C-alpha cells in the first residue's frame with residue numbers, strides 16, 4: 343500500500359475518478375448497507391476513501407497544505423473504518439515538521455486536523471504536551487501523571503525541555519536567554535524543544551504508550567504544528583494539558599519549590615534567584631497565549647490551581663479518560679507520609695508467612711515505641727492512621743492517638759495454599775511452586791492467592807488517595823509496603839519484590855518538588871529478619887538446600903519468654 347504514495351500524479355487522478363464512480367454506486371446502495379454511512383463519516387474534506395472489492399478501505403490523505411504536499415506519506419489502511427491502522431511509508435521524514443521556520447507557517451492556510459477527522463485508533467500511542475507559564479505546576483503534573491500511568495501498565499516517560507536546554511548551556515546563566523529578542527537564546531530553546539519532541543516521538547515509535555512533553559513555551563502556532571505533526575505525520579494521539587494558576591498563595595509555594603529544587607538555581611543566592619525567576623516569568627508572560635477553544639482545534643484539558651478546577655475540551659479515548667479522571671481528583675501540596683510494618687508477629691518469629699497472628703512480645707514493645715514517636719509528632723499536625731484489616735496492624739496502631747481506618751486493600755499478599763507455612767514446609771510440599779516464585783516473584787501468583795501484580799492493582803485507589811493526603815501513618819505489611827514505597831520512589835517493577843522494608847522501622851517520605859525524600863527511622867526494639875533474597879538457583883530441579891539457602895533464620899517454636907531470648911539462640 344505504501345507504494346501508492348510514491349507513484350506519479352496520474353495515479354492519484356485515476357484513483358479520484360475511480361473513487362467518484364465508486365461513491366456514486368455506494369450512494370445508490372447505501373439504504374441497504376448501514377456500514378457505508380460510517381465510511382462517509384470518515385471522509386472529511388481533505389480525505390478520499392476507496393473501497394476495493396475485497397472490502398478493504400484505503401484512505402489516502404490529500405493535504406490542504408500545498409507546500410507540504412510532497413511530504414504526505416501517510417497511508418491508512420484497514421478492514422473496517424473503525425479499526426484502522428496507520429502505516430508509515432518508508433523514509434517518512436522524521437522530525438522536522440514541527441517547529442520549523444515560522445515563515446512557512448504564516449503562509450499556510452489554517453488546517454484543522456483533529457483526532458475526530460483523523461480517527462486515530464484508541465490504542466495508538468499518546469503524546470501529552472504540557473502548556474503553561476513557569477511555576478504553574480507543569481512538572482509536578484507531568485511526573486505525577488507519569489508515575490500513575492506507569493503503575494497502570496502504560497510505559498510512560500517525561501521529556502523535559504529544560505533538561506535539553508541545560509545540555510546546550512551547561513550553565514544556566516541568567517533569565518536573559520528567555521527574552522523574546524535574544525536571538526541566540528531563542529535558537530537554543532527552539533533546538534532543545536525540537537530535540538525533546540524528537541526523543542518523545544522515538545520513545546513512542548519504540549512501542550511505548552505515552553510520552554509527556556514538558557515544554558516551557560508552546561505558542562499557538564507551535565501547538566497547531568505539533569498537533570498536526572503528531573496526528574498526520576506520526577499517527578499518534580495527542581492531548582494538551584494547560585496548567586493555570588491564579589491563586590497567589592499556591593503560586594508562591596510553587597516558586598519556593600522551584601527555587602529549592604530546580605537545577606537552574608542551585609548556584610545562586612536566594613535574592614538573585616527570586617529576582618531571576620520573576621524576570622523569567624515576565625518574559626514568558628509577554629508571549630504567552632492561553633489555549634482558546636474558539637481558535638484552536640485541539641484536544642485539551644485545563645487544570646486550574648493544581649486540580650481545583652479541571653475542564654476538558656474534545657477529550658476522547660480510553661487513556662485520555664483515565665488521565666482526566668486522575669487529574670480531576672488531584673490535589674498537589676507538600677506532604678509527609680509515614681509507613682511502617684506491623685510489629686513482629688508470632689508468625690514472624692517462627693518464620694511462617696501470611697495468616698492473622700497476634701504480635702509477639704517484642705512486637706508489642708515496638709507498638710509502644712511507635713505510639714510514643716507518632717504521638718509526639720501529632721502535637722504539630724493532625725495525623726491519621728491507615729491499617730489493614732488484620733490483627734497485627736491494628737494491634738501495632740492501637741496506642742496511636744489519631745483516627746484509624748482499617749482498609750482491606752492494605753491486607754498482606756494472600757499466599758493461597760501456602761498461607762501459614764514456613765519456607766521449609768513450602769519447599770517440602772510445593773517445591774515446584776516455590777521455584778516458580780523465585781523465578782519471577784513479581785508475576786508469580788500463589789495458587790488460590792495473589793501475586794505482586796495483583797496487590798499493585800488493588801492498591802491503585804489507595805495510592806491515588808494517599809498522593810493527596812498529608813500526615814498519614816500507614817501501618818502495613820511487607821509486600822504491600824514494598825509496592826507502596828516503590829510507587830513513591832519510582833522503583834523499577836522487577837525490583838519491587840526484593841525491596842528492603844525491615845520490621846520495627848518507620849519510613850518517612852517527604853515530598854520535595856515532584857520527588858520524595860526517604861528517611862528510615864529504626865526503633866531500638868529487636869526483631870527477626872523476614873527478608874528472603876532471591877537464591878542463585880531457581881530451577882525446579884534444584885535441591886532443597888539450594889532452595890532454602892537464603893531463608894532468614896527464625897525460631898522453630900514460639901519461645902515462652904521471647905524477650906529474654908537473644909540472637910544467639912536462633
Ligand SMILES: *[C@@H]1O[C@H](CO)[C@@H](O)[C@H](O)[C@H]1NC(C)=O
Pocket residue numbers: 520521522523528531532559560561625626629
Ligand atoms: C516562545 O516561542 C516563540 C516561537 O518560537 C518565540 O518567538 C519566543 O521567543 C519564545 N518565548 C520564550 C519566552 O521562550
Ligand SMILES: *[C@@H]1O[C@H](CO)[C@@H](O)[C@H](O)[C@H]1NC(C)=O
Pocket residue numbers: 878879880881883884885888
Ligand atoms: C540448579 O540445581 C540443579 C540440580 O541440582 C543443577 O542441575 C543446576 O545446574 C543448578 N543450576 C544453577 C544455575 O546452579
